[in-house]
Structures are given as C-alpha cells and as structure tokens.
Amino acid sequence: MRVLLSTYGTRGDVEPLVALAVRLRGLGADVRMCAPPDEEFAQRLAGIGVRLVPVGPPVRELMRGKALPSAADLARYRNELVEAQFDAFPSAFDGCDVVVAAGLGQVAARSVAEAAGIFYVYVSYAAVHLPSPHHAPPPRPGWPEPEVADNRTLWELDAQNVNAQFGEALNRHRAVLGLPPVDNVRDHILTDRPWLAADPVLGAWPETPGLDVVQTGAWTLPDERPLPADLTRFLDDGAPPVYVGFGSMSPAEGIGGMAVEAIRAQGYRVLASRGWAELDLVDGGDDCFAIGEVSHQSLFGKVAAVVHHGGAGTTLTAARAGAPQVVIPLQLSDNPYWASRVAALELGAALDASTTSLASLGVALKSALSPGTRARAQSVGSRLRTDGAEVAARRLVDGSR
Numbered sequence: 001m002r003v004l005l006s007t008y009g010t011r012g013d014v015e016p017l018v019a020l021a022v023r024l025r026g027l028g029a030d031v032r033m034c035a036p037p038d039e040e041f042a043q044r045l046a047g048i049g050v051r052l053v054p055v056g057p058p059v060r061e062l063m064r065g066k067a068l069p070s071a072a073d074l075a076r077y078r079n080e081l082v083e084a085q086f087d088a089f090p091s092a093f094d095g096c097d098v099v100v101a102a103g104l105g106q107v108a109a110r111s112v113a114e115a116a117g118i119f120y121v122y123v124s125y126a127a128v129h130l131p132s133p134h135h136a137p138p139p140r141p142g143w144p145e146p147e148v149a150d151n152r153t154l155w156e157l158d159a160q161n162v163n164a165q166f167g168e169a170l171n172r173h174r175a176v177l178g179l180p181p182v183d184n185v186r187d188h189i190l191t192d193r194p195w196l197a198a199d200p201v202l203g204a205w206p207e208t209p210g211l212d213v214v215q216t217g218a219w220t221l222p223d224e225r226p227l228p229a230d231l232t233r234f235l236d237d238g239a240p241p242v243y244v245g246f247g248s249m250s251p252a253e254g255i256g257g258m259a260v261e262a263i264r265a266q267g268y269r270v271l272a273s274r275g276w277a278e279l280d281l282v283d284g285g286d287d288c289f290a291i292g293e294v295s296h297q298s299l300f301g302k303v304a305a306v307v308h309h310g311g312a313g314t315t316l317t318a319a320r321a322g323a324p325q326v327v328i329p330l331q332l333s334d335n336p337y338w339a340s341r342v343a344a345l346e347l348g349a350a351l352d353a354s355t356t357s358l359a360s361l362g363v364a365l366k367s368a369l370s371p372g373t374r375a376r377a378q379s380v381g382s383r384l385r386t387d388g389a390e391v392a393a394r395r396l397v398d399g400s401r
Helices: 011-026 039-047 071-093 109-116 151-176 185-190 229-236 255-265 296-302 312-321 335-344 358-368 371-381 388-398
Strands: 002-007 030-035 051-054 098-102 119-124 242-244 270-273 288-291 305-308 325-327 348-350
Touching: 002 011, 002 071, 011 030, 011 039, 011 098, 011 312, 011 388, 030 039, 030 071, 039 051, 051 071, 071 109, 071 151, 098 109, 109 119, 109 151, 109 185, 119 185, 151 185, 229 288, 242 255, 255 270, 255 358, 296 312, 305 312, 305 358, 312 325, 312 335, 312 371, 325 335, 325 358, 335 348, 348 358
Parallel strands: 002 030, 002 098, 030 051, 098 119, 242 270, 242 305, 270 288, 305 325, 325 348
Antiparallel strands: none
C-alpha cells in the first residue's frame, strides 16, 4: 500500500503527519509526504525514512516577521501555493492508493486525487476547523472578520471567503483535469466525512448534522530524547520553574518579557524557550534559563506550569504531563480554541493577547499555580489517549475509512 500525506504549515502542521507516517510504515505501507521545503522538515522526514516532496515556499521565512504579512501578501501567497500544488501533486500522487490532506490550504489535493482515482481523506487537528453551529470559524488572517454573532451565519460567510480566495483557481484547474466545477470550495476540501486528529477528552467533536466526523485521537509519537545536561542542572538547582514559549509563532510585542516578569513576581524561576522567533527573554539573572529545541514530553512533567500561545501540540503535551497552563493565544487558527478548552477544563487560565497586562498575567499565573488546578490537570492528563496515530494508520491500511 502506498500513502501520500500532504500539509503546509509550521511544525504543528507537520508533526502529526510524521507520527502517522511512522505508524503506517510500521504496518508495511510505503509513505511519502508533501510539505514545505524547510530544511528541518527535510531532516525530520529523512530520519524516519520518508521522502519529502517539497511544495510551496519555506514556512520559516513567512513566519520570521514580528507581524503576519498584509492581507494582499497573504492572498498572493495562498494563490501561489494553489498553483504550486497543482504543479507538484500529479507526479507526487502517482501510484498512491490513499491521499491524506491536512489543513484547509490543501486546495488541490482532492481534485488531483479524484482525477487519478485515488481515495482522499481530509484531516483536521482541531474541531474548530470543521463547520458546526456549536462554534464559530477560527480566525483566518487576511480575511474580513464579520461583526455577527450567529455561528451558522459566520460559517456561511466563511465559505464565501474561501470561495472568493480559491474558487476561480480551483475550478480552472478542475476543468483542465476534466472534472466538473465545485460551488463550495471549503466543503469540497473537507468532504462530508472528515477525520479529526484530536484527543476526545481535550477537544471533543460536538455532533453536527451533515458531517460524519471520524475522531481518531491526536497523532503523536513518544519523544524520549534526554534533556540537555545544562538544562537538567538548572532544573535540579531549585524548585520547578515555569516554562514560557511560543513555538513557531511570534508573540505580540512585549508579551514575552511581561510573562517573565509576572512569573518572577510569583516567586518562580523561569524557563524561556527561544522558539522560531529566537526570543531573547533572559537578562542574566540566575533564575532564568533559555532553551532551544528540547523534548517537551521529557520537560513538561518537571515544570510548575506552561505559559504558551495555544498551539495544539503544546496544549496536548502539557495536558498529558498534568502541567497547569496559561494560554496567551494569538488571534490565529486554532490558538483561541485551545485556550478556550484549557479554560473550560479548568487546566489553567486563558488570556486575550490584545489586553494582556502584567496584572492579568499575575492573576492567571496565581490561579494556574494553585494546588487545585494542578490536581485537575493531573486528573485530565491521566485520561488522555496516546494511540491516535495507530488508530488512524490501521483504519487506512484496513480500508475502514
């Protein structure tokens, strides 16, 4: 069996497919992956024996700035990505039995699979990306944010925005492939039976007519890399510190420094992750230690709390470790959704990045660091599954899709 996996985005978009690829290979499947051409993704896939088919521009360059590109630039990036997909996918998909596409940006995947007679599966990593009256669409940078409150209306407007961005290009390419036009690009990409690779305790799908969602559990791998020696020494030299990091994202101006100050004000040491933004939050004090890329699975069980941006992977890893969380989400993708889930499950506190202050951070940290919050976090952590990628791989190999 040959499986093609495809996504475009940061590490949070690529790593779940890496987990699925490993499980598929363990079941005897041949796997290749379409992903951004960034060197770290090429090295990651080479390490598990999966061939990278590079599609689109490097993501790290896109995320390098302090702010997201303008709406005009984002529209141009999206259009160029669609063209790159239609150029690369036909040869990448050749000989494959199944295509698994992750993310709404995979505009070309279903059409190329359809033309080649290949089974297509769409996967989301968070329920908020799938239409439901139980929640609003996630923030989509560069597209207008409607000032209405009804979720059904918001999803209708969201579909109109997707059509406006991608409809002409998609249907032009479908015509070349001999396929009929589609009138709802978003729902065409999602299908009426999408998969949801999210933990059912942390991010359950609210039953919604019209969508037969297959929730497999989150797609992750064990990460048993030992922590660096200097980090281990810092951890051993005192009480557990509070971790602060924003992954592949750049936080709003001043948020990182404010978080360090608030953590110190609560009497805790600070563990500051540089992340893709290369944040410099260390001022020379021996109570603050900077780290690069380390295993969060090995680390988060050793910290007092985790302050982060609301990425799906960070939220899940902290929850599994039983670590209380303070989420300062960017108004981007699923970050606000995971912040809301942390608050709803009482695993910590969620803030609004646009109004976060030293005082509000202090209140949030005090709540997160309380014994009651830690007890709830540990209780929820013990109920989270770790077999999502295995479940998904077996469904693909067995044909129960």
